[in-house]
Amino acid sequence: xxxxxxxxxxxxxxxxxxxxxxxxxxxxxxxxxxxxxxxxxxxxxxxxxxxxxxxxxxxxxxxxxxxxxxxxxxxxxxxxxxxxxxxxxxxxxxxxxxxxxxxxxxxxxxxxxxxxxxxxxxxxxxxxxxxxxxxxxxxxxxxxxxxxxxxxxxxxxxxxxxxxxxxxxxxxxxxxxxxxxxxxxxxxxxxxxxxxxxxxxxxxxxxxxxxxxxxxxxxxxxxxxxxxxxxxxxxxxxxxxxxxxxxxxxxxxxxxxxxxxxxxxxxxxxxxxxxxxxxxxxxxxxxxxxxxxxxxxxxxxxxxxxxxxxxxxxxxxxxxxxxxxxxxxxxxxxxxxxxxxxxxxxxxxxxxxxxxxxxxxxxxxxxxxxxxxxxxxxxxxxxxxxxxxxxxxxxxxxxxxxxxxxxxxxxxxxxxxxxxxxxxxxxxxxxxxxxxxxxxxxxxxxxxxxxxxxxxxxxxxxxxxxxxxxxxxxxxxxxxxxxxxxxxxxxxxxxxxxxxxxxxxxxxxxxxxxxxxxxxxxxxxxxxxxxxxxxxxxxxxxxxxxxxxxxxxxxxxxxxxxxxxxxxxxxxxxxxxxxxxxxxxxxxxxxxxxxxxxxxxxxxxxxxxxxxxxxxxxxxxxxxxxxxxxxxxxxxxxxxxxxxxxxxxxxxxxxxxxxxxxxxxxxxxxxxxxxxxxxxxxxxxxxxxxxxxxxxxxxxxxxxxxxxxxxxxxxxxxxxxxxxxxxxxxxxxxxxxxxxxxxxxxxxxxxxxxxxxxxxxxxxxxxxxxxxxxxxxxxxxxxxxxxxxxxxxxxxxxxxxxxxxxxxxxxxxxxxxxxxxxxxxxxxxxxxxxxxxxxxxxxxxxxxxxxxxxxxxxxxxxxxxxxxxxxxxxxxxxxxxxxxxxxxxxxxxxxxxxxxxxxxxxxxxxxxxxxxxxxxxxxxxxxxxxxxxxxxxxxxxxxxxxxxxxxxxxxxxxxxxxxxxxxxxxxxxxxxxxxxx
Numbered sequence: 001x002x003x004x005x006x007x008x009x010x011x012x013x014x015x016x017x018x019x020x021x022x023x024x025x026x027x028x029x030x031x032x033x034x035x036x037x038x039x040x041x042x043x044x045x046x047x048x049x050x051x052x053x054x055x056x057x058x059x060x061x062x063x064x065x066x067x068x069x070x071x072x073x074x075x076x077x078x079x080x081x082x083x084x085x086x087x088x089x090x091x092x093x094x095x096x097x098x099x100x101x102x103x104x105x106x107x108x109x110x111x112x113x114x115x116x117x118x119x120x121x122x123x124x125x126x127x128x129x130x131x132x133x134x135x136x137x138x139x140x141x142x143x144x145x146x147x148x149x150x151x152x153x154x155x156x157x158x159x160x161x162x163x164x165x166x167x168x169x170x171x172x173x174x175x176x177x178x179x180x181x182x183x184x185x186x187x188x189x190x191x192x193x194x195x196x197x198x199x200x201x202x203x204x205x206x207x208x209x210x211x212x213x214x215x216x217x218x219x220x221x222x223x224x225x226x227x228x229x230x231x232x233x234x235x236x237x238x239x240x241x242x243x244x245x246x247x248x249x250x251x252x253x254x255x256x257x258x259x260x261x262x263x264x265x266x267x268x269x270x271x272x273x274x275x276x277x278x279x280x281x282x283x284x285x286x287x288x289x290x291x292x293x294x295x296x297x298x299x300x301x302x303x304x305x306x307x308x309x310x311x312x313x314x315x316x317x318x319x320x321x322x323x324x325x326x327x328x329x330x331x332x333x334x335x336x337x338x339x340x341x342x343x344x345x346x347x348x349x350x351x352x353x354x355x356x357x358x359x360x361x362x363x364x365x366x367x368x369x370x371x372x373x374x375x376x377x378x379x380x381x382x383x384x385x386x387x388x389x390x391x392x393x394x395x396x397x398x399x400x401x402x403x404x405x406x407x408x409x410x411x412x413x414x415x416x417x418x419x420x421x422x423x424x425x426x427x428x429x430x431x432x433x434x435x436x437x438x439x440x441x442x443x444x445x446x447x448x449x450x451x452x453x454x455x456x457x458x459x460x461x462x463x464x465x466x467x468x469x470x471x472x473x474x475x476x477x478x479x480x481x482x483x484x485x486x487x488x489x490x491x492x493x494x495x496x497x498x499x500x501x502x503x504x505x506x507x508x509x510x511x512x513x514x515x516x517x518x519x520x521x522x523x524x525x526x527x528x529x530x531x532x533x534x535x536x537x538x539x540x541x542x543x544x545x546x547x548x549x550x551x552x553x554x555x556x557x558x559x560x561x562x563x564x565x566x567x568x569x570x571x572x573x574x575x576x577x578x579x580x581x582x583x584x585x586x587x588x589x590x591x592x593x594x595x596x597x598x599x600x601x602x603x604x605x606x607x608x609x610x611x612x613x614x615x616x617x618x619x620x621x622x623x624x625x626x627x628x629x630x631x632x633x634x635x636x637x638x639x640x641x642x643x644x645x646x647x648x649x650x651x652x653x654x655x656x657x658x659x660x661x662x663x664x665x666x667x668x669x670x671x672x673x674x675x676x677x678x679x680x681x682x683x684x685x686x687x688x689x690x691x692x693x694x695x696x697x698x699x700x701x702x703x704x705x706x707x708x709x710x711x712x713x714x715x716x717x718x719x720x721x722x723x724x725x726x727x728x729x730x731x732x733x734x735x736x737x738x739x740x741x742x743x744x745x746x747x748x749x750x751x752x753x754x755x756x757x758x759x760x761x762x763x764x765x766x767x768x769x770x771x772x773x774x775x776x777x778x779x780x781x782x783x784x785x786x787x788x789x790x791x792x793x794x795x796x797x798x799x800x801x802x803x804x805x806x807x808x809x810x811x812x813x814x815x816x817x818x819x820x821x822x823x824x825x826x827x828x829x830x831x832x833x834x835x836x837x838x839x840x841x842x843x844x845x846x847x848x849x850x851x852x853x854x855x856x857x858x859x860x861x862x863x864x865x866x867x868x869x870x871x872x873x874x875x876x877x878x879x880x881x882x883x884x885x886x887x888x889x890x891x892x893x894x895x896x897x898x899x900x901x902x903x904x905x906x907x908x909x910x911x912x913x914x915x916x917x918x919x920x921x922x923x924x925x926x927x928x929x930x931x932x933x934x935x936x937x938x939x940x941x942x943x944x945x946x947x948x949x950x951x952x953x954x955x956x957x958x959x960x961x962x963x964x965x966x967x968x969x970x971x972x973x974x975x976x977x978x979x980x981x
Contacts, residue, residue: 003169007154010381011147013408013416018143020408025138034094034133035956039506041079041540044134046091046963049126050112060117061106062088062126064134070963074110074551077543077561080136082106083243083265083349086115089133100126102137104265110551110559116265142382145354149385152355160365160391167206168387168424174432175205186227186256187220191462194221197434201225201394202232209421209433210396213455214600215441215569222373222396223252226345230258234368236345239353239386241378241404245567246347247273249373253345261343263359264352278339278358287335294328337361350378353386369394372420377566379404380420395421400454401597402566438462441569441603443469443485449627450600453620454592470572470604476527480743481519485605486632488625489515492613494637495933497580499541506541507587512576512609513545515640519574519607520550520557531556534570536598538562538589542578545952562598573602577621580611592620599624635743719745720752723773727756734774739764746771819889855887855919858907888913904928 037043050065066072080086084105092098103117113134156165166172183199190198194217201208202225210225212218226236240246243264250273253260262269262277269277282288301321340346340362350372353359370390372383376397387393399422406412425433437458439447444461451459470482481487496511516535524530535550535557537543546559558570575598579586589595599606608628616622628634719737726735737749746762749771753760759774862878886893886909893910900914901907904921912918916925 003156003165004154006169007150009415011150013411013414014143014146014150014381016411017406017408017416018140020411021138024407035960037094037135038076038078039540041077042136043094044075044078044080044113046131047113047134048131049128052126052128061114062103062117063112063114064132065112067131074547075113077540077547078108079540079563080105080108080113080134081564082108085137085139087135087137088115088117089135091131091133094133094135100132110547111555142351145351145356145385146379146381148354149388150381152388153384156388159388160367161388164206164387164391164393168393168420170427174207174428176203177205183228185224187224190220190224191217191438193435193437194224197221197436198224198228200434202228204392204432206392207424207432208394209424210394211425211433211435212396212398213400213436213439213459214398214450214597215439215447216436216459217438217440218396218398218436219248219252219373221436222371222394223249223256225394226253226371227256227258229369230344235366236369236371237353237367237386237389238345238347238371238373239350239383240373241350241382242374243269243349245374246349248567250276250347253347259342259344261339261346263346263348263357278336281339282332282335285335285339287331291328291331291335294324294331298324298328333361341366350382350385353389359389364389368392371396373397374567375421376400376419377402377404378419379406379416380418380423383420395424397421399425400593402563402593405563440465442600443467443602443604445485445631446599446602446606448631449624450596452627453623454596465603468604470523470526470528473528473532473571473604479522479526480633481522481607482526482528482605484633485602486628487519487605487607488612488628488632488634489519489607489609489637489640490634491515491580491609491611491637495930496611496637498578507539507578508541508545509576509578509580510545511580511637512578513542513549515609515637516546516574516576517549518640519609520554523572523605524554528572529556530554531558532571533557534565534568534573534601535559535576536562536565536573536601537576537578538587538594538598539578542576546576562594565601566597569601569603571603572605572607573598574607575599575609577608577610577615580614584614584617586615586618586621589615589621590618595621595624633743636747639743715745716748716752719748723749723752723756723758726773727758727775734772737771737773739768739770741771749773822890855905855907856882856885856889858882858887883908886910886913888919 032040034043034045038045044064046067047064048067050063052060052062066075082105085102086105087094087102088100089095089098090100101117103115105113106116107114115134153165156162163172167174181202183195183202185195185198197210198221201210210218210221212221226238229236238246238249240249246262246264247270250260250262251270254273254276260276261281262273264277266274266277266279274280282291298321301317301324304317336358340358346359346367348357348359367390369392370386371394372378372386374397375383375395376399383395397419399419403417403419406417408416411417435455435458437460439459440462441447442450442461442465444466447459447461451457469485470476471478476482491511494511496509496515499508499510520530520533520535523533533554535546537546537559538561540561543559543561550557550559558565577589579589599608608624610625612625616625722737723735726732737746741749746769750760750762753773757776759776761772761774762769763772764770862875862882884894884896885891886895886899887905887907888909891910891913893912895908895910898911899908900911902909902914902916902919902921904916904924905919907919909919916922
């Protein structure tokens with residue numbers, strides 16, 4: 001690719017991106033309310049001053065908090081981060097007229113946000129009682145610097161980066177030194193892939209790419225490369241796209257006693273590394289006292305100018321300040337140049353390495369190497385700001401994780417989202433790449449999915465982490481949740497649909513919030529600390545809902561979006577995928593790299609809460625579900641149903657049964673796929689990993705697909721045989737399965753009992769949970785009739801200690817007994833008269849074994865039952881009669897004039913018997929109603945209890961109304977006069 005072509009195309013795309021950003025800001029200001037801006041995560045409303053301090057080399061740091069006195073304990077979900085430029089406004093809005101000042105975000109937590117302000121000449125003053133709005137501002141500085149770098153690249157002639165530019169654009173091939181020197185490593189604990197990467201980077205003349213998947217020690221490798229280069233006498237410029245990544249490198253290098261210098265606004269730096277910043281070192285330099293004296297003189301001049309009222313005197317002070325400022329610049333320039341030249345490694349963000357910053361004091365050829373960490377998360381144009389300063393570059397990162405954030409989808413699709421690292425890998429292949437293959441973070445069960453789907457199966461888990469589980473942590477007890485690295489909680493068919501909101505970019509799922517809550521509770525009760533758990537959701541609305549539910553009880557629990565956790569890790573991660581809809585839409589979950597980042601944050605345990613029927617429409621997500629089903633524990637949300645789901649959200653039992661054998665992927669099928677632990681025990685090997693899931697995984701890896709299928713069928717047949725033996729043994733009242741059964745076995749018991757019409761109940765919690773199967777109760781005829789009469793007389797009686805009576809069941813039982821009596825009398829008549837039964841009485845046909853036929857034979861039944869010898873006229877008369885009277889047994893009411901057709905059995909009934917529950921179609925009607933409610937999310941008369949919880953939007957509206965009322969009352973309040981008091 002020609003340099004000119006690349007520059008012109010990239011400038012065009014950057015301009016498109018800039019215009020998209022400006023247009024978005026304009027639309028926000030013109031059309032979107034402040035509340036909607038807050039929902040989008042770019043604005044925070046009605047904040048109060050928590051504290052104010054002077055620090056960070058003369059800058060004012062203000063901590064802004066929500067109104068805690070009104071019960072707001074945490075900030076809404078937002079996209080603010082360290083280094084963002086923000087505007088502070090009064091509550092009049094977010095217009096230029098109401099702006100108080102602009103600052104830089106230094107720290108963001110769930111309960112507060114810290115902003116550093118550069119004091120103006122008149123100083124900034126804040127009212128502790130006032131309320132403020134905070135708005136993220138578009139930053140055009142970055143755009144201008146990238147544009148300058150691209151123009152410099154286009155006109156680059158003589159300089160250190162000449163050969164490097166030719167290599168990076170494919171004009172020449174990368175070369176290496178003929179005889180690489182023996183490397184004596186500073187870090188003796190590097191693995192073979194890390195050592196190879198270090199050696200390769202040192203031997204290359206122009207370019208080396210280090211591909212570091214999650215947890216493989218990429219930063220450790222980069223630090224080793226930099227230390228080796230410093231040992232060779234090289235001067236290094238080290239960059240990364242984010243301040244956090246740069247600070248991480250500063251910490252690691254400073255620990256190794258390297259001479260490091262961190263460039264950048266002190267407000268953007270971590271406290272621990274501020275002593276390595278240019279401002280801090282400048283304050284301790286030999287010129288520091290002189291510079292400090294000049295600053296004091298300037299402060300005195302400012303104070304004097306404030307006191308003077310006449311313009312002439314103020315002019316004298318202004319001239320004095322101007323002269324002092326010139327001297328200060330000269331002194332600082334000399335001091336900065338000396339500090340920069342003495343540093344071995346200078347670190348900054350990509351845009352911080354620009355020519356109009358501190359680096360302007362250095363000659364162009366000062367640096368030998370440029371190292372860019374997290375290169376895959378940076379725009380290529382931002383990398384060129386630093387690349388033009390050196391003859392060799394080392395690029396490190398993982399292009400399989402989140403790409404740089406781009407506003408314009410058009411620009412992204414045209415190539416702006418393609419990072420320099422990915423472009424070079426496409427151009428040169430493995431010849432310039434060394435991949436780190438040993439990871440030190442994840443349990444092997446978590447790692448294997450990412451390795452297989454994203455990294456060609458090349459990753460391996462280090463022995464120190466391969467089998468580690470939550471239960472191995474100090475103070476954590478061994479329960480089901482802490483003994484498995486993979487847990488899938490499937491909400492398919494449970495009616496836990498995503499919330500329908502007007503803003504399509506923000507989705508929520510209250511049912512998944514409830515399940516996450518219960519799982520976090522289980523983990524913390526087992527002894528896991530909340531600070532070791534991360535809750536990740538892809539949507540801001542879901543993050544808000546989770547924070548509202550969990551933050552008060554677990555203050556140390558981190559709840560963020562996927563983007564907020566990039567580069568982080570936690571012992572346990574709970575991932576809520578949110579999407580659950582009839583169309584199978586997954587939205588931006590379809591970004592594979594986003595899911596890769598979310599899953600690989602976990603060290604010992606990952607729990608995924610999702611609707612598998614929705615998310616499996618995307619192939620990549622389907623691979624995750626399949627992996628968790630095969631190697632982890634799968635639970636259905638019905639195991640949590642009594643705690644979280646209203647009565648109207650129930651799965652139709654008929655939907656679950658076919659899934660056991662069908663090819664469609666439902667939660668029931670997933671459970672059936674998992675091999676039971678009892679079958680895995682003979683294959684166990686002694687090792688430090690005692691988790692049942694690890695054992696299952698080792699067992700499964702040695703089995704063929706045919707053996708796996710046989711195991712599944714055998715386990716089901718084994719449990720069915722036990723239940724059928726219980727049915728044959730009339731002396732046994734109930735069958736209790738042992739508590740050693742896992743959740744998969746318990747589900748099989750429930751399914752088989754349901755098929756055979758038996759009662760099945762799950763009892764106990766945790767390890768003591770077991771399933772009991774018993775015969776359905778068959779009360780005596782006298783007891784039934786007495787109970788039925790009492791029920792009919794008192795149908796509305798509630799609040800007693802007796803359980804609620806099922807009118808439908810009693811009615812159907814009575815109909816069953818009457819039918820049996822009629823059949824017996826018909827048989828006796830037939831024997832006595834020795835005459836064939838009349839064809840006009842098809843309703844006397846013996847009932848099926850299950851006794852589910854509650855209606856007379858209809859026209860189609862009569863026609864189907866007729867034999868060729870039957871009298872055709874008699875058959876016609878029977879059909880006419882069947883069509884003209886109510887189809888309910890023993891009812892002779894005519895339906896020619898007034899009748900009701902049942903949608904489920906397609907028969908005519910009179911107005912007394914047309915209700916499905918009366919004539920025997922109750923189960924079908926109930927299933928139909930549940931399915932309709934689940935799909936449409938609307939409660940109908942008689943469909944269940946109404947959800948009385950307040951709608952979040954209504955709650956927010958009422959809160960705004962209350963705030964407005966309080967503000968009005970406060971403005972009307974007047975202090976009492978002394979005379980009155």
